[in-house]
Amino acid sequence: MVEISTYNGVELSSSTSSATNTATATLASDFETFLLLMTTQAQYQDPLDPMDSSDYTAQLAQFSTVEQQVQTNETLTSISELIGTSNLTQMTGWIGQDVRAAAAASFDGSTPVTVQPDPATSADQVDLVVYDENGTEVQRLSLPLSGDAYEWNGIGDDGASVGAGTYTFGVESYTNGALTLSSTAEVYNQVVETQAYGDEVALILSSGDAILASTVTAVRSPDETTSYDS
Numbered sequence: 376m377v378e379i380s381t382y383n384g385v386e387l388s389s390s391t392s393s394a395t396n397t398a399t400a401t402l403a404s405d406f407e408t409f410l411l412l413m414t415t416q417a418q419y420q421d422p423l424d425p426m427d428s429s430d431y432t433a434q435l436a437q438f439s440t441v442e443q444q445v446q447t448n449e450t451l452t453s454i455s456e457l458i459g460t461s462n463l464t465q466m467t468g469w470i471g472q473d474v475r476a477a478a479a480a481s482f483d484g485s486t487p488v489t490v491q492p493d494p495a496t497s498a499d500q501v502d503l504v505v506y507d508e509n510g511t512e513v514q515r516l517s518l519p520l521s522g523d524a525y526e527w528n529g530i531g532d533d534g535a536s537v538g539a540g541t542y543t544f545g546v547e548s549y550t551n552g553a554l555t556l557s558s559t560a561e562v563y564n565q566v567v568e569t570q571a572y573g574d575e576v577a578l579i580l581s582s583g584d585a586i587l588a589s590t591v592t593a594v595r596s597p598d599e600t601t602s603y604d605s
């Protein structure tokens with residue numbers, strides 16, 4: 376199974392659950408220590424000057440409040456995990472399907488990549504900038520202002536194929552010669568695996584990227600050109 380470590384710089388792990396378990400263990404230890412201290416002081420108090428129990432009562436109430444909060448967090452974590460599992464079951468149907476999202480695309484050297492740009496509405500010039508997996512610009516193309524889907528065939532300016540690999544497509548919108556918007560175009564990738572991430576589902580793509588299912592804007596079968604917006 377592919378392990379997702381990060382998504383856009385965010386850790387994809389179950390650290391919340393382990394942190395809650397640690398907090399619970401610490402609270403239990405501190406609570407037992409507090410009770411031991413309180414009973415010891417009560418046992419050895421001066422009969423002529425008995426201790427003021429109000430302070431201990433207040434501290435006991437504080438510990439009780441914290442304990443209830445930790446238990447609430449544990450319950451919420453369990454609910455979140457159940458939701459994530461339910462979503463994961465539903466999303467397994469996406470395995471083998473093509474999903475559209477702002478991510479890198481895997482190019483096999485011949486099959487065109489469908490690129491869906493989203494230029495600024497005020498733009499009078501739109502450029503499609505193709506980057507390889509190292510972030511190096513390999514091609515720059517002029518796009519129509521309509522924002523229609525573009526089929527990138529991987530043929531460079533010299534008429535030769537840029538070669539198979541993973542490519543990212545940037546969209547630059549210009550107005551009166553000034554750059555007004557720079558974004559990543561959406562492309563189709565096949566889903567090869569789904570993983571639970573809290574109450575969401577992470578999708579492992581054929582390009583090697585990991586995205587959240589909530590960022591997908593369309594789904595289609597690999598042998599079809601008709602997509603279904605999500």
